[in-house]
Amino acid sequence: xxxxxxxxxxxxxxxxxxxxxxxxxxxxxxxxxxxxxxxxxxxxxxxxxxxxxxxxxxxxxxxxxxxxxxxxxxxxxxxxxxxxxxxxx
Numbered sequence: 016x017x018x019x020x021x022x023x024x025x026x027x028x029x030x031x032x033x034x035x036x037x038x039x040x041x042x043x044x045x046x047x048x049x050x051x052x053x054x055x056x057x058x059x060x061x062x063x064x065x066x067x068x069x070x071x072x073x074x075x076x077x078x079x080x081x082x083x084x085x086x087x088x089x090x091x092x093x094x095x096x097x098x099x100x101x102x103x104x
Contacts, residue, residue, distance in 0.1 A: 019071035023064040030060035069097065 016024070037053045073094065080086040 017071060017075065019067045019074070023067035023071070026060050026064040026067065030057050030064065033057045033060065065101075069094070 033053060034057055037050060037057065040050050040053065072090075077087070077090045077094065080090045
């Protein structure tokens with residue numbers, strides 16, 4: 016596993032812990048603003064993990080596909096599709 020994937024994995028594990036804490040906050044009927052702030056923090060971790068995964072994809076998968084025109088075009092369209100999903104939100 017390369018360093019970007021390793022960092023993404025650690026970030027997602029951190030996020031998992033944060034989501035579990037958010038669930039506990041809800042169960043304990045904690046203050047809504049505190050819960051909302053924790054949800055925003057978890058979303059930030061998910062965005063960070065996604066950025067790491069996409070960076071890894073472009074540096075490795077897309078790079079490997081560069082020599083094959085058809086495969087390269089498919090990989091580029093995959094990235095464009097993800098960017099469009101990110102922009103449309």
